[in-house]
Amino acid sequence: AQKVTQAQTEISVVEKEDVTLDCVYETRDTTYYLFWYKQPPSGELVFLIRRNSFDEQNEISGRYSWNFQKSTSSFNFTITASQVVDSAVYFCALSERYGSARQLTFGSGTQLTVLP
Amino acid sequence: GAGVSQSPSNKVTEKGKDVELRCDPISGHTALYWYRQSLGQGLEFLIYFQGNSAPDKSGLPSDRFSAERTGGSVSTLTIQRTQQEDSAVYLCASSFRGKSEAFFGQGTRLTVV
Numbered sequence: 001a002q003k004v005t006q007a008q009t010e011i012s013v014v015e016k017e018d019v020t021l022d023c024v025y026e027t028r029d030t031t032y033y034l035f036w037y038k039q040p041p042s043g044e045l046v047f048l049i050r051r052n053s054f055d056e057q058n059e060i061s062g063r064y065s066w067n068f069q070k071s072t073s074s075f076n077f078t079i080t081a082s083q084v085v086d087s088a089v090y091f092c093a094l095s096e097r098y099g100s101a102r103q104l105t106f107g108s109g110t111q112l113t114v115l116p
Numbered sequence: 117g118a119g120v121s122q123s124p125s126n127k128v129t130e131k132g133k134d135v136e137l138r139c140d141p142i143s144g145h146t147a148l149y150w151y152r153q154s155l156g157q158g159l160e161f162l163i164y165f166q167g168n169s170a171p172d173k174s175g176l177p178s179d180r181f182s183a184e185r186t187g188g189s190v191s192t193l194t195i196q197r198t199q200q201e202d203s204a205v206y207l208c209a210s211s212f213r214g215k216s217e218a219f220f221g222q223g224t225r226l227t228v229v
Contacts, residue, residue, distance in 0.1 A: 033216075043222040044120075045207065050216040091159065101149050101209055101218035102172060106159035 023092030141210030
């Protein structure tokens with residue numbers, strides 16, 4: 001069975017600090033997809049990134065970067081120079097079959113608070 | 117509107133009553149998803165619709181839960197004989213042809229008393 005673990009329940013940083021959110025996953029499939037979503041206080045989930053299991057290349061998008069390592073079954077998310085607007089709950093998710101939001105298994109989330 | 121719209125935003129119901137939750141997806145999006153978010157269970161997949169295909173109901177927790185999507189657009193999630201454990205935020209999302217980026221609504225907070 002698939003499983004996603006986000007061991008960090010809450011993280012608090014001061015603005016401009018870098019912060020890394022950890023995600024460890026379990027799956028028996030060789031083809032799978034990993035996602036990160038952001039949930040601001042307004043409640044909707046905001047898609048950030050999708051990675052498939054055959055693409056271990058790290059990705060950078062502005063202040064966001066993702067480190068995918070199959071050897072350790074991890075898909076960590078780093079925010080560089082954090083801002084107050086980054087405060088939200090961040091979820092890592094796994095899909096064993098589909099590259100869409102179908103049948104996603106989510107981690108329990110990490111509450112990030114960025115202090116001014 | 118431009119985003120996924122869900123109504124009502126909040127619903128309080130008595131145990132044993134039936135409730136209907138509505139989702140208006142983004143115009144043109146053929147894929148629609150329902151998820152549930154609760155304190156105890158986190159985020160859980162419920163059901164998926166894609167065009168005219170048979171829905172993927174594999175996440176529905178019991179036969180008290182059902183959903184339909186009329187005309188390939190609006191979707192209604194129905195919970196019959198509600199129980200206290202049904203209390204949660206029900207989130208709806210849509211995407212274009214099942215692509216990776218799904219857009220979520222702000223959810224309906226259901227409280228069963």
